[in-house]
Structures are given as C-alpha cells and as structure tokens.
Amino acid sequence: MTSLYRCRTALSELREHFNALTPARASWSAEVWPERSGLVVYRKSGNRIAEPMRWGIPRTILNGVRxxxxxxxxxxxxxxxxxxxxxxxxxxxxLIVLDSFACPSGSPGARTRTWFGLDDRPIFAWAGVWAQVEDGKVFCGMLAPSNNVVFRPSMPVILDPDDYDLWLGGRLDRAAPLANRPYGEGRMYREELGEPWGGDTR
Incomplete structure (x- = not known):
C-alpha cells in the first residue's frame, strides 16, 4: 500500500499538463502523507478543476461503518x-497529481525510502475518487498489482493523458479497466536515496 508520495510542481505546470482550471493561489504538501493536502483534478460542469484536498476519505463514507x-x-x-x-x-x-511515490525498503527500525516515477513525465496522474466532507474535500487512490519495478504487492493506478477524460467522465463500465492494471514497467524508474522512511510525517 502506498502511504507517501511527492507533489513538487507549480500551478502553471499543472494547468498545462492537465488543462485544468486552478485557483490563483493554493497550498499543498510537497511530500504527502495520509491526512496531508495534495493536488487533485476533478470534473465539474464540463471543466477540469484542480485544487488541494486532504488525503484520506472517512471509512464511514466509503463503507457506511466504523x-x-x-x-x-x-x-x-x-x-x-x-x-x-x-x-x-x-x-x-x-486524478491525483504527483511526481513520484515511495515504498519502504530495509528492516524495521532502519527502513529507507525507495522512490518510483515516470521517465517521460515530470508529473503524472494517479486514479482516485474524492468526497465532500464538512470541513472540505478529501480523496483516496486506486491500487493495482505491482509490475516488476515496484517490489511491493500493490502500486498506484497510473494513468496516461489519453486516459484522463475516460476516468473523469466516462461510463463506469468503460473506465473500470483503467483501475485494474499495473503500469508499464519499461517507462518507470526506481531510485534509492537512503532517506529514512519516517522523516517529517507531521
């Protein structure tokens, strides 16, 4: 399960890549842990809208139970x-906006971060769903089986730009196959920097 990703981008880069409307100013975490704010693109009145949301949908909304x-x-x-x-x-x-995601490597107590991203794009999209809650908007990401680059059982569902319209606005029976596939391993990189896994999780 992915519990850390990075979103180091600018609103201008986001507008260009996703063809989305953005606020004049926005604040989000460059390093996103659960319940931090990340940039998310959704569809409203035929437009793509980008804005910060909090990572994590209450389970009472998803399942109806605690x-x-x-x-x-x-x-x-x-x-x-x-x-x-x-x-x-x-x-x-x-669409969850990111430039890379991390998995922990090593033994408990000495785990480090291994980062994964795309060779051909500085930012890309992770398929997700969002919800409105009392204090704002929240989101969660889809998981797929891992490819041979990612050494965990699961990885984010990564979408190519040609998939964006289908995921955001297509019928569910046509969009569903996008949420079940690992991304092509030949287009991904893996980077081990020796950074401690926990870091600043506040």
Whole structure:
C-alpha cells in the first residue's frame, strides 16, 4: 500500500499538463502523507478543476461503518462492495497529481525510502475518487498489482493523458479497466536515496 508520495510542481505546470482550471493561489504538501493536502483534478460542469484536498476519505463514507482505521487513503477497485460502488460514479472520480511515490525498503527500525516515477513525465496522474466532507474535500487512490519495478504487492493506478477524460467522465463500465492494471514497467524508474522512511510525517 502506498502511504507517501511527492507533489513538487507549480500551478502553471499543472494547468498545462492537465488543462485544468486552478485557483490563483493554493497550498499543498510537497511530500504527502495520509491526512496531508495534495493536488487533485476533478470534473465539474464540463471543466477540469484542480485544487488541494486532504488525503484520506472517512471509512464511514466509503463503507457506511466504523472500524479501526478512521480513513482510507487507498483501495482496490475490484474489491469494492455495493456501498463503495456509488463512489465511482464519474462526478466522484479524480486524478491525483504527483511526481513520484515511495515504498519502504530495509528492516524495521532502519527502513529507507525507495522512490518510483515516470521517465517521460515530470508529473503524472494517479486514479482516485474524492468526497465532500464538512470541513472540505478529501480523496483516496486506486491500487493495482505491482509490475516488476515496484517490489511491493500493490502500486498506484497510473494513468496516461489519453486516459484522463475516460476516468473523469466516462461510463463506469468503460473506465473500470483503467483501475485494474499495473503500469508499464519499461517507462518507470526506481531510485534509492537512503532517506529514512519516517522523516517529517507531521
């Protein structure tokens, strides 16, 4: 499960890549942990809108029940239950903006970050869903089986620009295959910098 990613970009770069409307100013975390703010693109009135949202949808919204984890930051599309299926109607699908994501390496107590990204794009999109809550907007990302570059059982569902319209506005039966596939390993890089895994999680 992915629990750390980076979004080091500018609103101008986001507007150009996603052809999205953006606020004049916005604040988000360059290093995004659960319940921090990340940049998200969603569809409204035929336009792509980009704005910061908080990472993690309350489980009461996704499942209708409470359990040990108060929010879900990731989920498997193919494991959704009937209650969760309503979250996948196209008004609630979104694109999570990132430049790389991390997985922990090494033994407990000495874990470091291994980063993964795309060779051909400085920023890219992770398929997700979003929700409106009392204090703002929140989001969660889709998981796919990993390819041979990512050494964990799962990885984010990465979308190419040609997929953006289908994920944001297409019928669910046509968009669903996008949420079930690992990304092509030949287009990804892996980078080990020796950074401690925890770092600044506040």
């Amino acid at each position: 359990n040990g984890r108060p929010v879900s930051t990731t989920m498997w599309f193919q494991r959704r239950n009937p209650t969760q299926s309503a979250r996948f109607e196209n008004p609630w699908r979104c």
